[in-house]
Amino acid sequence: MASESTTAHPFEDAPNHVTPTVIHDPILTKTDFKRVGTRPLRPDGLDKVTGRARYGADFNMPGQLVGLVLRSPHAHAKIKKIDTSKAEKLAGVKAVITFADMPDHTGGDQSMYDILENCMARGVAKYDGHAVAAVAAVDAATARAALKLIKVDYEVLKHVTDVDEAVKPGAPLVNPKNITEGVEPKPTKPSNIAKRTEFGHGDVDAGFKEADVIVTRSFRTEQTHQGYIEPHACVASVSPDGTGELWVCTQGHFVYRNHCAMLLGMDVSKLRVTSSEIGGGFGGKTHVWAEPVALALSRKANRPVKLTMTRDEVFRASGPTSATSIDVKIGAKKDGTIVAADATLRFTCGPYYGMWAELGAMTAFACYDLKNVRTVGYEVLVNRPKTAAYRAPSAPMAAFAVESVMDELAHKIGMNEVDFRIKNAAKQGTRASYGPVYGPIGIGATLEAAKKHPHMKAPLGKNQGRGMACGFWFNFGGQTCTDINIGPDGSVTLTVGTVDVGGSRASLALCVAEELGVPYEQVKCLVADTGTLGHNDMTDGSRGTFSSSMAGIFAARNAVTVLRERAAKMWEIPVDDVKWEDGHAKAVGSKYGNLAPLSIKEIAAAAGNTGGPIAGHSEIVADGAGVSFATHIADVEVDPETGRSKIVRYTVIQDAGKAVHPTYVEGQYQGGAAQGIGWALNEEYIYGKDGRLQNPGFLDYRIPVCSDLPMIDTQILEIPNPNHPYGVRGVGETSIVPPLAAIANAMSNAFGVRMTHVPMSPPRVLKALEAAKNG
C-alpha cells in the first residue's frame, strides 16, 4: 500500500512526475485538473487502522452456523463412496453436503461446470485439498468433529504436478477426456495439454536467417500464491423461498452473484451479494471457492452459514498462479535491431484450463516493435489447485524469460541493455505481437526515464549487481455501472460496483469531484451491493479505477445536466442559458446580471420543489483501456557463501496515464514490485512425491516482510490514454511484471551467472554459483 512519505525515497532528485505531450482526442476531454492529481487522505484508512472496517469474517447473522470443508488428502483419487451418516447424526450438525447436494445447473457451460467441480469434487479428487464434503454445525468444535466422522472411500490414482512431466507422453492424465483445443487436425488421443494458442506476425524463420546473433534459452518458474493476508470468508443465507444473501470478501461481488446464482440454480436478481472490505486479493479473489458451498450448506440447513478458510486451505485449495516452462529465442543484427523473436510457453492451470497460455503468449513480446514474431502457448493440466489470476496473470513469467534473453542478447552484441531496448521499443503505430496497432504508449518514455534516473549512477558495492527489465499489461475495461445521488445538503454519494482493492474509492471520488467542481471531501464513494446497481465486472486487470471513473464521470455529467435544468427552473430562464462552472450554475448573458451563481447545495435544497432528488446514472462498457508499460531497475546483493540475495535499491518507472491519486499509484507500483521481488527470490509451491503440498503456510512459504525490502522508489509517467475522458490507464498490474527478470539480470551482472529458474532462492543461487565456479 501507498506510503505518504514519498520524501523518504532514496532518489529525491528524481522527478516524481513526467508528463509528455498530451494527445487530444474526442474522448479525452480534460487535461487541466484541480482535484485529480492531488493526494487527499485515504477514506478507508482510519477504519482500517482502528479495526472498525469489516472484512469477510467480520459479519454475522442471527442463528448463523459454522461451515467447514472436508478436503482430499490425495493429489488424485477416485471417490468411490462418501458416508456422511455418522456426521449427520452428531448433535449440533445441521447439514452435511457432498456434490449430490450441488446438482449441475450449468447447462453445458464447460467453464461453469469446471467451477462447480472445483468447488466440490464430483467422483474424482483432482488435487491435494480438493473439497469432497462440507458440514454446517452450531459451532466450530462440532463442525470439526463432524468432518472426522465423514468416511470417504478413495481409490488413489497416479498423479502429475510438474509442468514438464505433465506434457510427456504417458504422463498420468488429469482429465482422461481432455483433447487439446486449438490444434488442427483435432488430436484423437487425450493428453494433459488443454489448449494451444499462437500469436505473431511476419516470417520468424526467415527473420532468424538475417540475425547476426541469436540467443536461445529455456526457463522455469514455480507456482506462487498471491499471499493476501485475509483468507477467504463469507456468510451465506438461503431462504426456502429461493432468495439468498451473501456477505463475502471478493474482488467482484457481481460476478460472484452471477456464478453462485447459476451454480445454485437461482435467479440472479434473487441473490444479493455484499462485498466486504478486502485484505488483499491480487487476482486470487476473482473465483468462487467456498461461496457456493456455503450457500448450499445454508440451503440445506435452512440457517445462515459462515465459512472461513484457514491459511492451509487458502494455499491448498484457492487459486495460486501457474508454474511455467518457457523457451525463448531472439535474434538481432549487430546494430541492435531485433530481426526475429520466438517463444514457447507452457503454463500449468491445475485440473481446469484458463487464460494463462493465451495471456502469456500475448504479453511476451508486447514491449517491442518486431517485424517477425511468434509465440505459442500451452495450457497444461496438472494435479494442483485450479489457478487464479495473480496481478498481470502470465506476464511476469513471460517477461522473466524474454527480458533475460534481451539482456543476454544486448551483451552479446555489445550494447547497453537500456539502449538495446530503446532501439527496439514499441511506439505509436507499432503492430503489437498480439495483433493490434498501438496508440500513444509509454514504453519508450519509461526507458528514456530509466536511462536518466539517478539510480543508474548510484554506486554498487561488493557482491552487488544492477539489472533492469521492462513489463507490459493490457489493462481491462468492461461492464460498469455507477450512480450519483446528491443529498439535500448538496453532499454527493457516488455509488460504484467495483470493489476497492487499492484505493479506488478515493480516486473515483476525486474524478467526480473534479467533474462536478466540488471539493473532494463533499463526495462520498461507496461500493454498492448487487441489489442496487447493474452488473459490474470484477476489479481485475487494472480496470477498477479506469472503468468506474469513466462511468462516474459520465454519471456526473448527467447530474450536471439535471443541476442546470433545476437552476433554470429556479431562475425561470432557458436551460441553454445556464452553464456549469466551479460547482455552480451560472446564468450566461448580461441580462442575467442579477442572478448570483447557485451552488450544488442551493440547488439540492430546492430539489423537492423543482422535480425531485438530483441524480446521475451511467451504465457502460468501458472500452478503450490504455496499455501500460514499465521499466524497473534493481540492485541486488548476493551473499556468495549462502546464496541469499538482498534487494538494495529498487526503482519503478511506469506510465499511469493520468495518475488520479498519485500516492495510490505509487503504492501500486511499490506493491507490485514487492510481490515480484518475493516471487523472484523465495516464493514457491513445493510438492512432495505424493503430490501433497509441503509448505501450505507463511512459515514455509516465505513472502517478503518489511525488513526484506528497501524503500522502493517510483516515478510516474503520464501519457494520457486517449480513450478515457481524463486519460486514465490502469496501474495495478504492470509493476509485478519486470521484477523477476530485473533481478535475474542484476544477478547476471553481479556474477556472470544467468539464473533461469525462479524463485532464485538461496539453494538455487548457490548451486548456480558453484556450477559457474566449476564450469
Place this chain on the structure above:
Amino acid sequence: MASESTTAHPFEDAPNHVTPTVIHDPILTKTDFKRVGTRPLRPDGLDKVTGRARYGADFNMPGQLVGLVLRSPHAHAKIKKIDTSKAEKLAGVKAVITFADMPDHTGGDQSMYDILENCMARGVAKYDGHAVAAVAAVDAATARAALKLIKVDYEVLKHVTDVDEAVKPGAPLVNPKNITEGVEPKPTKPSNIAKRTEFGHGDVDAGFKEADVIVTRSFRTEQTHQGYIEPHACVASVSPDGTGELWVCTQGHFVYRNHCAMLLGMDVSKLRVTSSEIGGGFGGKTHVWAEPVALALSRKANRPVKLTMTRDEVFRASGPTSATSIDVKIGAKKDGTIVAADATLRFTCGPYYGMWAELGAMTAFACYDLKNVRTVGYEVLVNRPKTAAYRAPSAPMAAFAVESVMDELAHKIGMNEVDFRIKNAAKQGTRASYGPVYGPIGIGATLEAAKKHPHMKAPLGKNQGRGMACGFWFNFGGQTCTDINIGPDGSVTLTVGTVDVGGSRASLALCVAEELGVPYEQVKCLVADTGTLGHNDMTDGSRGTFSSSMAGIFAARNAVTVLRERAAKMWEIPVDDVKWEDGHAKAVGSKYGNLAPLSIKEIAAAAGNTGGPIAGHSEIVADGAGVSFATHIADVEVDPETGRSKIVRYTVIQDAGKAVHPTYVEGQYQGGAAQGIGWALNEEYIYGKDGRLQNPGFLDYRIPVCSDLPMIDTQILEIPNPNHPYGVRGVGETSIVPPLAAIANAMSNAFGVRMTHVPMSPPRVLKALEAAKNG
C-alpha cells in the same frame, strides 16, 4: 396484516371488487392489467415466519456496545445538574453522554431543534420518560449499573397533561416562551396553545340560521399508542473520520439520515442508513428518538452501539397520538341538506407542536359537500411525550366527533343515516372543506355500496346495535427514487427507497412486472440503503405504493427504451421500428418477418456487447395523490352488566383507486379497522396526578387480540386516481378513521346512549348506561 382466506369472510355474497367508470386522463395510462390486481404470495412471508427476517435488534457489529438511556421520572422538572463521574469510572463503561455531547447544529431550524431537545433534554425534562443521559457499556448489566450511578439533580416543576386543563388560563406552562402562532394580533402572553389554524368557506353563522335542526356536542378522545410489536432498535457506528452507519427499524431511513446527519453535524452523504424489516410502525417510526443518541454514544465511545428500547420506554418516550377535545355543531334542513357545519378541535402534541390541529381541521368535514363550513384547530402543549403520526393522524378523532353528530342529526330529522350521508356526500367538483376542488372520488360509491351490503340486513341479536360512519384521508405523494437493473439472466431488480411497512415490495414488483411485461416472479424488489438511491420521503400518509409505483413505472419505461435500443442494435434496424409488447422486443413491419421477438433474457444476455448493463432510473416528486374515502359498518354487542363491548360484525368498504395487490389492500383495511376498534373500546394513556404514565405495558394498555375481533369483511372499490399511471391512490390510513364513530353510533343505536368519550371502555359505558337509566 392481510389474510389469504378471503373466503372465510362472513358475507360471501358481497362483491369483493366494485369498479365504477374509469376516468381517462393523460397520466392514467393503463386500465387493462395482466399482473396488477392478482394476489401472488408475499415475498417477505417465509422469512418472517421462519425468523430469518432481520428486524431492528437483529443486526450486530463487531465490538458493539450496549446503549441505555436514563429517563426523567418527572413530568416536568428543571435539570439543575447531571453528575456522570461515577458512571464514567465504572469498568466496562465506554461513554456517558448528556445534552452537552449533542451540541446544537440545527442553525435556527425550530422543528429540528425540538427533535434534538426531545432526543435529549436540555435543561428541562418535559415529560415522564424524557431522556436526560445515556451510557454505552460492554454489556447490558454494566450499562444498567452505570445508569444508576448517574446523579441528576432535579427541581420538580408544575405540570399539565390534560388537554382541557392545559388551555385554561393559569395552567402550568410547558414552554414558558410559547406564543400562539396563527393568531392576529400576536398574543403577548405565553400559553400552552402552540398554534391556531382555521379552514372553511361560506358563511357559517348565516348557514345555521337556515337550519331546521342543529346538533351541538363536545367530545374527548384519549391518547393512544400505535402499539407496534417491535420496539425501536438501532445499531449506530460513527468513525473518527466523520462517517457513520446506522442500522435501524424505521418507516423512512432517508429522513432518519437527513435528521441524524443534521443533529450530529455530519454531511448527509457520510451517514449511511439501512432500514431493517419493520415489526409495525403505523406512523410511530417516522421520528428519530433513540437514533441520534446511539450515534452520539458511538461517536464518543468510538465503538458501534446497539440501542433498543424496552416496551416501557416505547410507551413513555416514543410518539403516541394526540389526546383531543372537540366541539362539533351541524345544522340541517328537514330534507336532509346540511346548511352549516362548525368544529373546534384541540389536539395535544406533547411539549413540541406538530401538524395535529391542521390535519384535524382539514379532515373533519372532508367527506361532505358543504356550502358553509368552518373548522378551527388548536395545537396544545402538555407534559406528555412528543406525539407522532398514527395512521391518518388527527382524522379518527375528528371523524369520531363529526360522524357521531351526523348520526344524531339524521335521527333527529328522521332520515336513515346512510341516506343522510349520501345526500350530503362530496362528489367530483365539490369544494372540499379544506380548500381544493375534488376530482373523481369515492365517498358516494362507498355509501351506496354500504347501503346494498348484506351486512346491513344481517339480523341483530340481543344487546346488539349497528352503526356506520365515514372516513377520509388525503394520501401523500412526495420525493421518490427507484432504480431498475436487469441482470444478465433477464431477472429484474427493482430498488426502492420507501420502507415496506405493509406489502409494498409485492405491489411495486407487480407494477414493474406489468410495465415490463414479465412474470411477477421475475422481479425482485429490494429496499435500498441511503447510500444507493436519492432521497425518499417517509413511508407514511399512504404514500409508499402510490409514489414508488409511479417512480417504478417511469423507471420501467426508461428501461424499456433501453431494451428497444438494444434490440434495434442486435437486429441492426432503426429503434423506431422496435416496439415493446408482452415482455419482448418486436420488429414492426412486414420486412422484418424473419426477426423472432427478443425476450428480456435474450437482450440482457447480449448487454455486454450492446452497450453495457440495462437499467432504468426515476427520481420524481410524486404529485397527485388521490384522496380516499371509506364507509364502515359495525355491529356491537354491549354487556349491560359489565359495560364490556364486543364487535360481532364489521365491514370496511373503501376506495383503493386501483388495488395493486388486493390481499394486501384487504389487509390494510382490516388492520386499520382492528386498530380503530382497539382505540374505540380500550386503548388509552392513563396519567397519574404526578404526571407519570400508569400503564406503560401491554398488560395495562390493552390492544385487541385475535379473540377480541370478528373476521373483518372488506369491499374494495376501484375509482382510479387519474394522477397515477395505473390509477393507484393509497389504502393504509383511511380504514382507521371511521371505527371510533361507527362503534359509538352502533352503541347509540343499541341503547340510545350517545358515547362522547373515547375509549368507550367498560367503566365509561357502564357509567353512561347507568346515567341513561337514571336520567
